[in-house]
Amino acid sequence: MNRLSIELPGLQLKNPIMPASGCFGFGKEYGNLYDLSQLGAIMIKATTLETRFGNPTPRVAETAAGMLNAIGLQNPGLQGVMDNELPWLEQFDVPIIANVAGTETADYVEVAQKISSAPNVKALELNISCPNVKCGGITFGTDPQQAHDLTAAVKKVSQVPVYVKLSPNVTNIKEIANAVETAGADGITMINTLVGMRLDQKTGRPIIANVTGGLSGPAVKPVAIRMVYEVSQVVNIPIIGMGGVANAEDVIDFLSAGASAVAVGTANFVDPFVCPNIIKELPAKLDALQIDHISELIGRSHP
Amino acid sequence: MNRLSIELPGLQLKNPIMPASGCFGFGKEYGNLYDLSQLGAIMIKATTLETRFGNPTPRVAETAAGMLNAIGLQNPGLQGVMDNELPWLEQFDVPIIANVAGTETADYVEVAQKISSAPNVKALELNISCPNVKCGGITFGTDPQQAHDLTAAVKKVSQVPVYVKLSPNVTNIKEIANAVETAGADGITMINTLVGMRLDQKTGRPIIANVTGGLSGPAVKPVAIRMVYEVSQVVNIPIIGMGGVANAEDVIDFLSAGASAVAVGTANFVDPFVCPNIIKELPAKLDALQIDHISELIGRSHP
Amino acid sequence: MIIQDRMTVVGQRQIAKDIFEMKLTGKLVGEIDSPGQFVHIRVSDSFEPLLRRPISIASINSDCNEMTIIYRAEGRGTSLLSLKRAGDEVDVLGPLGNGFPVDETATGDTAILIGGGIGVPPLYELSKQLTAKGVKCVHVLGFQTADASFYEDAFSQLGETYIATVDGTQGTAGFVTDVMKNFDEEFSTYYSCGPMPMLNAVQSAYEGKKGFLSFEQRMGCGIGACFACVCQTTDKTDKPYIKVCSDGPVFPAGVVSI
Amino acid sequence: MIIQDRMTVVGQRQIAKDIFEMKLTGKLVGEIDSPGQFVHIRVSDSFEPLLRRPISIASINSDCNEMTIIYRAEGRGTSLLSLKRAGDEVDVLGPLGNGFPVDETATGDTAILIGGGIGVPPLYELSKQLTAKGVKCVHVLGFQTADASFYEDAFSQLGETYIATVDGTQGTAGFVTDVMKNFDEEFSTYYSCGPMPMLNAVQSAYEGKKGFLSFEQRMGCGIGACFACVCQTTDKTDKPYIKVCSDGPVFPAGVVSI
Numbered sequence A, B: 001m002n003r004l005s006i007e008l009p010g011l012q013l014k015n016p017i018m019p020a021s022g023c024f025g026f027g028k029e030y031g032n033l034y035d036l037s038q039l040g041a042i043m044i045k046a047t048t049l050e051t052r053f054g055n056p057t058p059r060v061a062e063t064a065a066g067m068l069n070a071i072g073l074q075n076p077g078l079q080g081v082m083d084n085e086l087p088w089l090e091q092f093d094v095p096i097i098a099n100v101a102g103t104e105t106a107d108y109v110e111v112a113q114k115i116s117s118a119p120n121v122k123a124l125e126l127n128i129s130c131p132n133v134k135c136g137g138i139t140f141g142t143d144p145q146q147a148h149d150l151t152a153a154v155k156k157v158s159q160v161p162v163y164v165k166l167s168p169n170v171t172n173i174k175e176i177a178n179a180v181e182t183a184g185a186d187g188i189t190m191i192n193t194l195v196g197m198r199l200d201q202k203t204g205r206p207i208i209a210n211v212t213g214g215l216s217g218p219a220v221k222p223v224a225i226r227m228v229y230e231v232s233q234v235v236n237i238p239i240i241g242m243g244g245v246a247n248a249e250d251v252i253d254f255l256s257a258g259a260s261a262v263a264v265g266t267a268n269f270v271d272p273f274v275c276p277n278i279i280k281e282l283p284a285k286l287d288a289l290q291i292d293h294i295s296e297l298i299g300r301s302h303p
Numbered sequence C, D: 001m002i003i004q005d006r007m008t009v010v011g012q013r014q015i016a017k018d019i020f021e022m023k024l025t026g027k028l029v030g031e032i033d034s035p036g037q038f039v040h041i042r043v044s045d046s047f048e049p050l051l052r053r054p055i056s057i058a059s060i061n062s063d064c065n066e067m068t069i070i071y072r073a074e075g076r077g078t079s080l081l082s083l084k085r086a087g088d089e090v091d092v093l094g095p096l097g098n099g100f101p102v103d104e105t106a107t108g109d110t111a112i113l114i115g116g117g118i119g120v121p122p123l124y125e126l127s128k129q130l131t132a133k134g135v136k137c138v139h140v141l142g143f144q145t146a147d148a149s150f151y152e153d154a155f156s157q158l159g160e161t162y163i164a165t166v167d168g169t170q171g172t173a174g175f176v177t178d179v180m181k182n183f184d185e186e187f188s189t190y191y192s193c194g195p196m197p198m199l200n201a202v203q204s205a206y207e208g209k210k211g212f213l214s215f216e217q218r219m220g221c222g223i224g225a226c227f228a229c230v231c232q233t234t235d236k237t238d239k240p241y242i243k244v245c246s247d248g249p250v251f252p253a254g255v256v257s258i
């Protein structure tokens, strides 16, 4: 028996560990360091209809136990991803979750339709929560009606299950979660980054050229855990949890909070081997908790 | 010339440094450690109409570069504060900002009216953002209309300027800020804590007995700075900034972001002398930045 | 008086599984006034971990301004503390709280000191002071297992010492209460420190006796300002609640609702 | 190949105001293939500070698997690094990026190496390798002030060395360009590393010459995955953009839009 396997809509995961979108490119760089087939899945960098250069630099800044980023969805565009990135990933025995971004419904729909036809794309992650682009992105993720409608439109064309990535920058995340579930989402991924800022000591000006950036890393974990806990109790679709995961203990926390799998973002920069390391450590952690299968952890925190 | 003095509605501050509400009790304990007259002001623990015991324990949990708390507004009640706490504080040459909390408009109004008559209370801080109580508190702080109406009601009875303390757990904090300004608020204090959670590794259950708690400390500073930056550009009333301030550099950041003064919360637990230490360090920091008066820093980050 | 002291590590050694004994020197030692007081230690100069750790004072040597603390290196903070070497400096806030009242037991009387796990350390200074005063001390110390037990010899030098281990690898198999029940010496006072279930069992077993219990709570400030460490009281007192950090950690039996 | 190595600190010393020279040993050294490559250093085992710090390799000694880095201890991360002592371990990811091309200067030719501040270190290994190959190296090194300057002797042993300090306390008063303009030796290649305004000035001064510049950007991953360190390119190349960490940090003059 594989004690770590998890089955989710569209995804047969060897284990519930996957790199988070934007923190792993399209896999090539980490693929030079270890065998990507070890991973539960890979969430690739956000893909938009056209090539995007993204924001000016500096694009990252460090904060207490966290970092800000404002990459601005730089990516080679749908065609580039379909032609160069996804085929390269086919050599690995690992399901790909394609992160889909856009500025209006029409481009989300077009990207979703085409990218979901790639043979190794097993699910989409609808990015309605990127705080670093001027139009689209987060605006869809902060209004339940818009989140609903976009999800429904993408569901109509996608050939694979659709997970919707929620923004934590909202008063009531349960409302957004309910809206996307009603619209037919197959799962939820959460959380994207919290909007934050860092200033330069000398000049007082923002360090990130885009002024604000998205906060990620261990600092945000308590907020992420709380939101996964809340949302998992009001929806019937599975959650892939993320926000500050850096070790096996964090994975256990996210599953306990109600997630069915976990994505690792920022921690890849701190330790490029963090994903395989966590996968290796998990069985011993299950032993210590006297648990046979990792799925037994899911929702342990619930009342 | 006092290079650190700041004048705000109701408040003549020797310097812009004050302990944040709930992190300094009513001053007695820190008063045993140093002379409280050094401080710019003191924000006392939230006061409610009746005595409150607060939440069950554990009430605090540590997180990466931060902490969660769910004290639940424990306090001796209006009468106790008026009879025992405020008179004791009169021996110090320091203005008191009274943090006012409640469950409905009527008790906010009653507390505000009475406590604003105390001779050393120079301003009120209307706590519409406490995430740790079941009713009242944060519900007023997440809805612009309710925030407006409560502010207006309190303004009508208060004998001193009213600052409203905003919650960061909202989609659009500018909207709430505008609402309380329109209602007549004399200033804004921000941010209160972000709602978060920590689970026990072994049991998977929440560590905080109240399940969720408020996240504070250096971890939240990037969110606080971003919100002060945003709000200070849309209101014409001053802001007292807080969230993760632990040293003189942090103070400079908050002023640069647009705050006119700064409160220090969690850092008092890490270093009980943090407030006087910061006050001592500030002049050298101004020298290094070649600035005569600290007020020159306010809003340096703005475009 | 409470002071913030940059104390110097004089020595550190491991004395049992995960258990470390650290000796620190600094002027804070001169401020300690009763056994069972604790200190609040900042284990790192960074914000990780953020909060101070409350650790009891296990013994003091006023002649050389030294104090000993004994702690279990389990979580992030205490693990970092266990890496300090002689010569390193540590930021210590203290002494905090009110300790065990030595004067509640008269010279010539017998006192029972009951400790569990990392609740054992503060009883050592208490026993030293009681013994010095001419009180006969009997010690009942409970541990998980033999590997985790410590200071048996030190306590034995001060008085009779009984050990209980949950797994029976040392002394009586079971809990401190299993030692206590086969044990009918007269005593005038008991003092106890350990996990809540143990304090509860001890208090029930010695219902009606004069006793003093030391409590633990998660703390923020450690000095009484933040209301993190509050416990509800029983109707045996008219305080509406107590703070473990500044009113305690030691309370007369029956005061704290457990 | 990029590896993650727990390297051992062999020695550390301060060589100028806030400037430290650290020697590290580990198998990573065997993977270095060109001068100007860098490593990504985790300065703490905690999450504070979180990100790795990119630092250039200043020189290598393959015989004993040792490399030297030289850095300014200014912010939180580098200050922590400066506290490491011989025997401590440091988590190092590298070697990263593509360094200076030694083969772009023919034996017997002259190369000018222009460095500013903490951009000076990688030029040292470059000069060693060029000199070893029979290239004549001329060094122009700029610093803020005499107190902050370092390695003048080391460079002098390899070739002519000119220093410029902004405040005139050592060498020419002013910038490296002030040295360069009084200076009309023939050279075939220039190599430069330093702050952006310096690179800009050097590139303009030597417009049309063959040159290689090493760039800095704030980094996330350091290996090409996160798109943090991207620079826009000029129309002299058909790449739409470059990543400093994996395409660079060294680029031929004219490629990166500055």
Ligand SMILES: Cc1cc2nc3c(=O)[nH]c(=O)nc-3n(C[C@H](O)[C@H](O)[C@H](O)COP(=O)(O)OP(=O)(O)OC[C@H]3O[C@@H](n4cnc5c(N)ncnc54)[C@H](O)[C@@H]3O)c2cc1C
Pocket (backbone or CB within 6 Å): B061, B062, C038, C049, C051, C052, C053, C054, C055, C056, C057, C070, C071, C072, C073, C074, C075, C076, C077, C078, C079, C118, C119, C121, C122, C215, C216, C217, C218, C219, C249
């Ligand atoms: C008055 C008092 C005296 C104590 N004396 C001793 C002693 O002499 N020796 C000893 O080994 N331990 C003692 N403890 C317990 C000790 O404080 C905790 O074991 C320690 O704080 C855990 O920190 P950590 O870094 O290992 O764990 P982490 O899990 O990293 O701690 C996370 C947070 O929880 C708090 N916490 C976790 N467990 C406890 C606990 N049991 N009590 C209070 N806070 C906790 C920590 O202080 C920290 O804020 C005492 C506690 C109190 C309240």
Ligand SMILES: Cc1cc2nc3c(=O)[nH]c(=O)nc-3n(C[C@H](O)[C@H](O)[C@H](O)COP(=O)(O)OP(=O)(O)OC[C@H]3O[C@@H](n4cnc5c(N)ncnc54)[C@H](O)[C@@H]3O)c2cc1C
Pocket (backbone or CB within 6 Å): A061, A062, D038, D049, D051, D052, D053, D054, D055, D056, D057, D070, D071, D072, D073, D074, D075, D076, D077, D078, D079, D118, D119, D121, D122, D215, D216, D217, D218, D219, D249
């Ligand atoms: C390819 C490359 C090679 C470098 N080689 C050297 C060298 O040999 N010696 C040396 O002293 N410095 C070098 N630097 C600069 C060095 O990386 C920064 O000075 C250092 O990261 C600052 O960290 P800190 O902890 O002192 O500052 P902090 O202010 O704590 O840094 C905060 C964050 O900003 C980043 N940051 C701050 N300044 C810079 C900068 N100038 N470049 C990139 N990131 C920055 C840090 O990496 C960190 O993520 C190099 C930079 C790059 C990109």
Ligand SMILES: Cc1cc2nc3c(=O)[nH]c(=O)nc-3n(C[C@H](O)[C@H](O)[C@H](O)COP(=O)(O)O)c2cc1C
Pocket (backbone or CB within 6 Å): A020, A021, A022, A023, A045, A046, A069, A071, A073, A099, A127, A130, A165, A191, A192, A193, A215, A216, A217, A218, A220, A242, A243, A244, A245, A263, A264, A265, A266, A267, D220, D226
């Ligand atoms: C550098 C960087 C780039 C990111 N890019 C994307 C992206 O393209 N699409 C997306 O949905 N999320 C993106 N994210 C958000 C992460 O996928 C993740 O939701 C967030 O960082 C929280 O997880 P962490 O704390 O483990 O990093 C990015 C995060 C970082 C740090």
Ligand SMILES: Cc1cc2nc3c(=O)[nH]c(=O)nc-3n(C[C@H](O)[C@H](O)[C@H](O)COP(=O)(O)O)c2cc1C
Pocket (backbone or CB within 6 Å): B020, B021, B022, B023, B045, B046, B069, B071, B073, B099, B127, B130, B165, B191, B192, B193, B215, B216, B217, B218, B220, B242, B243, B244, B245, B263, B264, B265, B266, B267, C220, C226
């Ligand atoms: C233990 C604790 C108790 C608090 N109690 C109150 C309170 O009674 N009223 C209030 O308005 N804010 C309260 N706060 C919030 C702080 O005043 C402050 O807004 C917040 O902690 C952010 O600042 P910091 O990061 O410096 O702590 C409390 C915070 C903490 C940590």
Ligand code: FES
Pocket (backbone or CB within 6 Å): C218, C219, C220, C221, C222, C223, C224, C225, C226, C227, C228, C229, C230, C243, C244, C245, C246
């Ligand atoms: S820990 Fe703050 S009141 Fe006890």
Ligand code: FES
Pocket (backbone or CB within 6 Å): D218, D219, D220, D221, D222, D223, D224, D225, D226, D227, D228, D229, D230, D243, D244, D245, D246
């Ligand atoms: S630092 Fe991540 S791509 Fe260069």
